[in-house]
Amino acid sequence: MRFEAITPEQAFWSDREDLSIEFTRLLALAQEGGSTVAQCLRAASRIDFSDDDSWHAEWMRIADKNRERGDAALRDGNVLTSNSNWLRAIGYYQAASFPFERSDKQYQAAVGNMRRCAASYVRHRDPPGEVILIPWPGFYPLEAYLLPPRNDAGPWPVVICIGEPGMRKEEYLFKTARYANQRGMSLLAVDLLGAGPDSQFDEVAGRSDLETAIGHIMDYLVERADVDRTRIAILADGCGSSFVARSIVFDDRFAAAVCDGGLWDLHERAFLMGGTPFETEFLRQGLSRVARNIKCPVLISTGERAWLTPDRVRELYDHVKASGCDLTLKIFEDGETAVMQGHADNPTLANEYIFDWISSRLGIS
Incomplete structure (x- = not known):
């Protein structure tokens, strides 16, 4: 199986849609500093896409080279160059881990190196960030990266970036951190x-x-002296479930949220109704406990090729909006890209819109 073509939307390999989507995601991250197009194409030209070990080996090869280049640049005192290479290494290590289960040695090797690069970047960025542990009673502690903005006028507003339950936090170091930083926000x-x-x-x-x-x-955040507890937002990146939406129902400390707003929860409940008249009545009354009880402003950002069709999103949105929620809907259309699930094909376009919306809700000029 050979590399066939690249279009603006997707590189495609027969029978490997999963790797095609991952490669598309990685190419899109080039504009955010998580890869370079030339390195992606070079790696792709060497991969046998019928062999997960080949995929892993080539992305590990290019990730290792970027990590080593970053380490060498730090020894020479070229911190900006070291940071750029560590960020690209994070993107490539994430790609290398993609086809494997968490228990596989290939996954563990890629993720271990990715986390080391992330820690190096956080320590050496300007200003330095922190690797922190947040207690989660009854479970293991949560690890997080806290990146302050480049000014000394704290306490700062904060945006929490968290993905679906299996997503890793490291890609936010290049995917969303600069948008928060440019707007005077800390990023967690x-x-x-x-x-x-x-x-x-x-x-x-x-x-x-x-x-x-x-x-x-x-x-954890509201106890920090450098956090403005009245201006904390949350971005649930790529979430197709409502666990973040459910959380803000019970917590009125959030000033804004970017998540599905309970739409997925509403969709699943309605789907179980099987298209019966009960579903129609269910939607008419807006019986989603999640959607009805969210107190902060919410942005729902999706694309025309995401998991839910635009018509279905608008239908659910209209029912939730009618319940009185402060809800904003943005659907990216094919002509502008950012149309895939999680805006994987063009995160830049989506993040510009999302962080402008967050800034407006947090009162950041």
């Missing part, structure tokens, strides 16, 4: 995978109370 990048080997995650992922983690993250 966090995931649910813990600080060490994440085999325990399997015991947590299926729980119905994942949203409890968000409250403990907020508890």
Whole structure:
């Protein structure tokens, strides 16, 4: 199986849609500093896409070279160059881990190196960030990266970036950090995978109370003297479930949220109705407890090729909006890109819109 073509939307390999989507995501991250187009094309030209080990080996090869180049630049005192190379290494190590289960040695090797590059970047950026542990009672502590903005006028507003339960936080270091930094916000990048080997995650992922983690993250932030506790937002990147939406229902300390607003929860409940008249009545009354009880302004950002069709999103949005929620809907159309799930094909365009919206809700000029 050979590399066939690249279009602005997707590189495609027959029978490997999963790797095609991952490669598209990685190419799009070039504009954010998480890769370079030339290095991606070079790696792709060497991969046998019928062989996951080949995929892993080529992305590890290019990730290692960027990591080594970053380490060498630091020894020479060229910190900006070291940071750029570590960020690219993070993107490539993430790609290398993609086809494998968390228990596989290939995954562990890639993620271990990725976390080391992330820690190096956080320590050496300007201003330096922190690698922190947040208690999550009953579970393992949550690891997070806290990146302050480049000014000394704290306390600062903060945006929490968290993905779906299995997503890793490291890509936020290049994917969203600069948008927060440019707008005078601290960024807290966090995931649910813990600080060490994440085999325990399997015991947590299926729980119905994942949203409890968000409250403990907020508890940590409001105790910090450098955080403006009245201006904390949350960005649930790529979420197709409502665990973040469920969390903000029970917590009125959030000033703004970018998440599905309970739409996925509403969709699943309606789907179980099987298209019966009960579903129509369910939607008419807006019986989603999540959607009805969110207190802060919410942005729902999606694309025309995301998991839910635009018509379905608008239908659900109209019912939630009618319940009185402060809700904004942005659907990116094919003509402008950012149309895939999680805006994976063009995160830049989506993040510009998202962080402008967050800034407006937090009162940042």
